[in-house]
Amino acid sequence: MLSSHKPSPRQEENYSGYFSKFVVVSQVREKMQKKLFVILVLAVLSLQAFAEVSSVMNPPNSLGTIDGESQAIAIDRRSHPRKINCGHECSRRCKKSSRKNLCRRACKTCCRRCNCVLPGTYGNLSACPCYASLRTHGNRPKCP
Numbered sequence: 001m002l003s004s005h006k007p008s009p010r011q012e013e014n015y016s017g018y019f020s021k022f023v024v025v026s027q028v029r030e031k032m033q034k035k036l037f038v039i040l041v042l043a044v045l046s047l048q049a050f051a052e053v054s055s056v057m058n059p060p061n062s063l064g065t066i067d068g069e070s071q072a073i074a075i076d077r078r079s080h081p082r083k084i085n086c087g088h089e090c091s092r093r094c095k096k097s098s099r100k101n102l103c104r105r106a107c108k109t110c111c112r113r114c115n116c117v118l119p120g121t122y123g124n125l126s127a128c129p130c131y132a133s134l135r136t137h138g139n140r141p142k143c144p
Helices: 011-055 071-079 084-095 102-116 129-133
Strands: none
Touching: 011 129, 071 084
């Protein structure tokens, strides 16, 4: 049976002491969580800024020479990419395909997006990373 026992004033004082300690600990924990969150956000922002600066300072196509050309010519070529004839290049790429129309249609889409077509009729994915990285909704290679 439940007894209607009332805590003594001394016990009430102990309970209030425990409660106040709990409140203080929870407040300290809350402040620490806020500080950690702020530090995490600052770390992410600084990493993002560092990544942007490093990409500007070292673009992926910045080589000292490209095919024996000087760096100034390589920079000029990168800033003004040469337009290619996608129809002709895709016909060349797809000439041995069993489904030529499908191959040409996919190739032209990739060519317009990347402004390059891989050499040969198969493989050579390292020649154009953009062309090689495009994927379909089923995560299959989009470009032939």
